[in-house]
Amino acid sequence: MRKPTFQASTQLLTLGLSLTARGKNMTVKGEAWDLTPLVPSTKIDKLQALMEQHVKTAEDFATKYKGKVRTMDAKAVQTFLEEYQDNALKREGAFMFARLSYAANSLDPEAKKVADIARRMNMKIRQAQAFIVIELTQLVASKPELIEDPILAEYKHALEITKRKAPFVLSDLEERLFIQKDRYGIDSWAQLQNDWLATRTYEIEVEGEKKIIPFGEIIGLYEHPNRDVRKAAKDIVWTGLSQDEILWASALRAIAGDHLETTKHRKWPSPRTQSLIDNDVDPETIDALMMSVQDHVTLYQRYLGIKAKIMGLPKLGEWDVVAPLPNMPERKFSWKEARQIAIDTYNGFDPELAQIVASMFDNKRIDGVVRKGKGSGAWFSDWLSEKSGFIFLSYNGRLGEVFTLVHENGHAVHSVLMSKAQQPLNTEIGMCIAEVGSIFGELLLVDKLIAEAKTKEEKLEVLAKVLDEFGMSVFQVSARYFFEVDLYDAIERGEYLDGETISKYWVKGRDMMYGDAIEWLPNSKWEWTFKVHYYLPRFRFYNYPYVFANLFVFALYRLYKEQGKEFVPKLKRILAAGSTHSPRELATELGFDIATTEFWALGMKQAEEFINELESLTK
Ligand SMILES: [Zn+2]
Structure with a gap:
């Protein structure tokens, strides 16, 4: 998944990733990321001073503009937005460093301290900036002509969305009471x-051994190779939850x-x-x-x-x-092999994409290490000011994790293409589009693995994997x-x-x-x-949005199969568009109307082809 900056949820969907390592065979290790380029110094007092400086910048920004946005003309809005984005880019590194260090090792006391400082500073910044959305909404509602102003052409769609929200925004007092009520x-x-x-916690017997394990661990058994263990795990969890x-x-x-x-x-x-x-x-x-x-x-x-x-x-x-x-023969992939597979997967589609993926590995932007205190799940986080990002996963060398690595690199590709082409404000892609690069990458991997499969079992494994996730x-x-x-x-x-x-x-x-x-x-x-x-x-x-993203990408992939190389710049345009266009507009450029069931049937058709292929292997 892509870690959205606007909300705190992690792990929106955990599929295909079992939390417990199985098998007693070779251990495979992933490499660690290097977060030091994010900050001038990693010393706590220096980081704190840096973040305090960013809080002050945000507060100064508020003093300068609060109460004045409602009456701005196009030129003033442009200056205001540029300054806002500039501040956001400048503080990005320090806050990312805090967030990512903690995610990678929550047991590290330094990381804990820095994360805590960052949370407090971040709240101050959010408070200082709360006026922006309210005043911008009021401005666009009272002067809708700003949306069409050529000076603000780059922000057109962002302003359109702001206008769409306008009728539902309440008075300042009501908004404040809403926050209080929710808390x-x-x-x-x-x-x-x-x-x-x-x-x-749940008590379960696995391979003759009785143990008591937490929820996060027992759900890892849902993909256990032993059928009885899977069934028992589900039964124990459901019964426990029912109580x-x-x-x-x-x-x-x-x-x-x-x-x-x-x-x-809110009407x-x-x-x-x-x-x-x-x-x-x-x-x-x-x-x-x-x-x-x-x-x-x-x-x-x-x-x-x-x-x-x-x-x-x-x-x-x-x-x-x-x-x-x-x-199924259990295959293990070393980090080096996985790196090569990821690069080759994207290279088969377009060399520029492969270069982005290679740079993620070469610049140590991926944390694949399994360590105590590391959070679960896998995600990508944008680093907009460098037009790059960081990937988080726990790599044990299994096929599912190779898929995850390719998936998260698809987010990296998406992020790099859009941050090169767009203003930071235009990189706030909604969930329907956020998964396009990543799921498309997974389908490219399916293609590659099927083409290279040496046995029928390998093909079955890959097809079942893609269809399980699709289902x-x-x-x-x-x-x-x-x-x-x-x-x-x-x-x-x-x-x-x-x-x-x-x-x-x-x-x-x-x-x-x-x-x-x-x-x-x-x-x-x-x-x-x-x-x-x-x-x-x-x-x-x-x-x-998950249903949307998967079917949308399956439909695009079908188009790629039909059009071949001609399709490559089309996908790159969609990715580079960021949030400058709605998903419907993006599809229109490809000649589709996504408000029809015919469009979505194209995605289903692609799934049907995978199913046919799978079925033919069983005959
Ligand atoms: Zn994703």
């Missing part, structure tokens, strides 16, 4: 859900109920509006997308049937859906979308959402996607309880 309301509910989940149903239901009821109230108070046309604006998409597009998913559920169910056959089962259990295929990102995530729609409808009707009622809606959404293709454990109806995203404050409908 001890939905923010606290989310914190409770998160903390409670993080402190749960705290009152807590989960209270949190979700409060957060969903609060959102519906907020929707009414958003629907509970989806906030998310649609944030993701720069329109309701017609998302309706077409979700309709296309509903039209293709049998495609996914067909894949699940084929996977069951490969695994020698009449039907998959829920514990088999993302499981590795049995009897989860497109269909399983869609279940969450339909579930969320049902929740707001239920609250609207005055239905009381206790644990059993919420579970009923979860099962409804799930069954819409899976039909009877899967055997579920009785307690799996509690699946909704653990997903941190349902509880994230002010982050409703986080789900459909």
Whole structure:
């Protein structure tokens, strides 16, 4: 994933990555990143002084402009935005250093101290800059002609989005009360859900050994090669979660109920509006997308049937859906090999992309080391002032991690291309577009691995991997979308959402996607309880962007297969566009209307081809 700068969530979707290393064979180690180029000095007192200086710059900026933005003309807005961006670029390095050092090693006392200083300084900067959005919104609402002003041409789309938000911004007092209400309301509910989940432990027996492990570790067993272990892990987790149903239901009821109230108070046309604006998409597009998913559920169910056959089962259990295929030779890739695979993967598409990837390795911008105190998951973080970035992952040499490495390098490619072409303000890509470079990169890797596969098993492994991820990102995530729609409808009707009622809606959404293709454990109806995203404050409908991103890229990849080299500059243009255009505009340039189900069917068609290829290997 790409680590967005505007919100704090990590690990939006953890797929294909098992948290526990398996197998007793060779250990493979990744290299560490070098964060020193981010700062002039890594000494704590120097860092603190530097950050204090940045706080002062932000406060001076506020003193200079507060109360004056509302009446600015185009020239003044340009100067204002340039100065704002300039400050943001100047302070980026110090704050990144703090954030990344801590992510890589939260047990390091120095990193902890620096991260703590950075958090406090960052809050001061946010407070100092809170006026910017409010005043800019008011300015654009009262002078919409600024959007078309040639002086502000580079910021046109950013101003359009600001204008779209304008009707829903409340008075200063109301906005402040909202922040206060959230702090001890939905923010606290989310914190409770998160903390409670993080402190749960589960007793499980793995290969004759009984152990008590936390939630974060037991879910790693969902991809364990032993079927009984997977099933037991799921069963133990669901049963454990069901025991705290009152807590989960209270949190979700409060957060969903609060959102519906907020929707009414801000006069958003629907509970989806906030998310649609944030993701720069329109309701017609998302309706077409979700309709296309509903039209293709049998495609996914067909894949699940084929996977069951490969695994020698009449039907998959829920514990088999993302499981590795049995009897696969376990391949390990050294860091050097993975580096070469990543570079070659992009080189096959375009040499400039390969150069960017090579520079990520050569400049030590990737942290692949597994160490105690390192956070889980994998992500990319922009370093806009250097037109580069940093990649975070834990590398053990498995195929899934090679995919992750290629995926995160796709974010790097995207970031470098757009930061070279755009103003920093135009690099705030929404979630629908943020995954284009990365998922496209993964498909290039699929191509390469299939072409080079020496055995049928290697091909099966790669195809099952890409289809497992596609199934989860497109269909399983869609279940969450339909579930969320049902929740707001239920609250609207005055239905009381206790644990059993919420579970009923979860099962409804799930069954819409899976039909009877899967055997579920009785307690799996509690699946909704653990997903941190349902509880994230002010982050409703986080789900459909994943569906969008995957199907969009599958459609682009199909176009690439048809057009070959002619397609290369088209993809590069999309990536370099950053946030200067909406996803719909970007697709229009390619000749597509994404507000039609026909467009989304193209992505499904590509998935169908992978499924056909997989099926032909089983005959
Ligand atoms: Zn990503």
